[in-house]
Amino acid sequence: MDELGxxxxxxxxxxxxxxxxxxxxxxxxxxxxxxxxxxGDTSVFRPEREKQVLERAEAVLEDKRFSAEVRQFxxxxxxxxxxxxxxxxxxxxxxxxxxxxxxxxxxxxxxxxGSHSDLACEKFFPDAGKRVSCPTFRxxxxxxxxxxxxxxxxxxxxxxxxSISDVYDLLGEYDFFxxxxxxxxxxxxxxxxxxAKESDIREVYSHxxxxxxxxxxxxxxxxVTAIPFGNTAKxxxxxxxxxxxxxxxxxxxxxxxLYGLDIIARDINSQNDNYTRFIVISKFMxxxxxxxxxxxxxxxxxxxxxxxxxxxxxFNNINLTKMESRPQKNKPGEYIFYVDxxxxxxxxxxxxxxxxxxxxxxxxxxxxxxxxxxxxTL
Numbered sequence: 001m002d003e004l005g006x007x008x009x010x011x012x013x014x015x016x017x018x019x020x021x022x023x024x025x026x027x028x029x030x031x032x033x034x035x036x037x038x039x040g041d042t043s044v045f046r047p048e049r050e051k052q053v054l055e056r057a058e059a060v061l062e063d064k065r066f067s068a069e070v071r072q073f074x075x076x077x078x079x080x081x082x083x084x085x086x087x088x089x090x091x092x093x094x095x096x097x098x099x100x101x102x103x104x105x106x107x108x109x110x111x112x113x114g115s116h117s118d119l120a121c122e123k124f125f126p127d128a129g130k131r132v133s134c135p136t137f138r139x140x141x142x143x144x145x146x147x148x149x150x151x152x153x154x155x156x157x158x159x160x161x162x163s164i165s166d167v168y169d170l171l172g173e174y175d176f177f178x179x180x181x182x183x184x185x186x187x188x189x190x191x192x193x194x195x196a197k198e199s200d201i202r203e204v205y206s207h208x209x210x211x212x213x214x215x216x217x218x219x220x221x222x223x224v225t226a227i228p229f230g231n232t233a234k235x236x237x238x239x240x241x242x243x244x245x246x247x248x249x250x251x252x253x254x255x256x257x258l259y260g261l262d263i264i265a266r267d268i269n270s271q272n273d274n275y276t277r278f279i280v281i282s283k284f285m286x287x288x289x290x291x292x293x294x295x296x297x298x299x300x301x302x303x304x305x306x307x308x309x310x311x312x313x314x315f316n317n318i319n320l321t322k323m324e325s326r327p328q329k330n331k332p333g334e335y336i337f338y339v340d341x342x343x344x345x346x347x348x349x350x351x352x353x354x355x356x357x358x359x360x361x362x363x364x365x366x367x368x369x370x371x372x373x374x375x376x377t378l
Contacts, residue, residue: 033085099284105150108132111231114255120278121153152281159275178366179282190265191256196245205235206250216270290369297359316351318343
């Protein structure tokens with residue numbers, strides 16, 4: 001047997017001894033957790049105890065070259081044992097209200113008739129009993145809270161301009177869930193009154209997101225001023241009402257037709273693959289379930305706090321598909337984390353049960369079917 005083969009055989013023999021010892025240690029940890037349950041002690045982190053364990057391991061180490069490694073090894077063993085103790089101490093799963101999406105419900109959407117959110121709302125709820133336009137994102141949430149609508153449709157991120165921070169903040173503020181999502185390709189057009197030419201335009205109105213998605217168009221036209229407006233459809237209605245050939249709107253083709261505008265320039269968005277993710281918000285979790293889960297949480301400002309949470313996803317084979325951080329209001333230097341994950345629901349619940357215990361604040365945002373085919377066009 002060559003030198004490499006001999007070394008590997010020694011490692012295999014040592015591993016054969018380590019596993020039974022690891023099992024004994026885990027069972028001892030379980031006994032500790034059961035004893036804590038009886039006494040009412042739910043703490044799993046004792047810094048003075050962990051310090052003693054690390055110091056003792058380093059003291060018995062013969063080859064001091066491995067001092068840092070043995071501390072890392074024993075630290076990982078203790079982390080695994082603590083996670084297991086948490087599962088023993090807090091074995092109950094969180095319970096959330098659940099229900100089904102009613103296709104005939106009254107649904108609110110951000111913007112006016114003809115806006116991109118209106119078109120997405122029609123895709124989500126083609127047989128809706130009524131679609132209600134809402135001038136702001138907050139209005140959608142407020143109408144849902146008041147019971148004026150059963151569901152709300154809002155955009156949450158765009159492939160060109162990133163996340164829509166106002167919507168993320170509202171998800172944290174209101175006690176609602178994400179019930180569904182859709183990715184839609186967004187085509188932004190320049191629309192003006194009948195007879196207007198591109199060379200006539202001096203002012204362009206649209207929602208800030210619409211303007212941001214067309215930055216290259218404006219960079220090539222320094223004589224054109226972009227003016228933020230409530231939403232793309234409202235901008236189209238305003239331009240139509242002005243009857244001024246120097247004014248135009250960035251909007252969808254549907255909005256241009258609805259308000260009697262001509263398309264002066266098509267597809268002026270900076271990226272051809274311009275997609276927006278729309279979500280349905282609800283007072284309950286979608287009963288259909290799904291393997292995409294969104295959560296939000298806060299962490300203490302301590303070294304390794306974020307790693308301590310993220311490792312739960314890795315150890316349970318859960319894919320972290322998105323992570324977003326937002327400043328906490330009235331708490332400078334502290335942040336809220338928004339996370340999307342995908343994977344086996346049972347394994348995800350194991351990971352999230354541990355995440356809940358490691359966070360200062362935790363909120364489930366939704367469990368739903370992911371949209372893995374963003375090829376549609378609004």
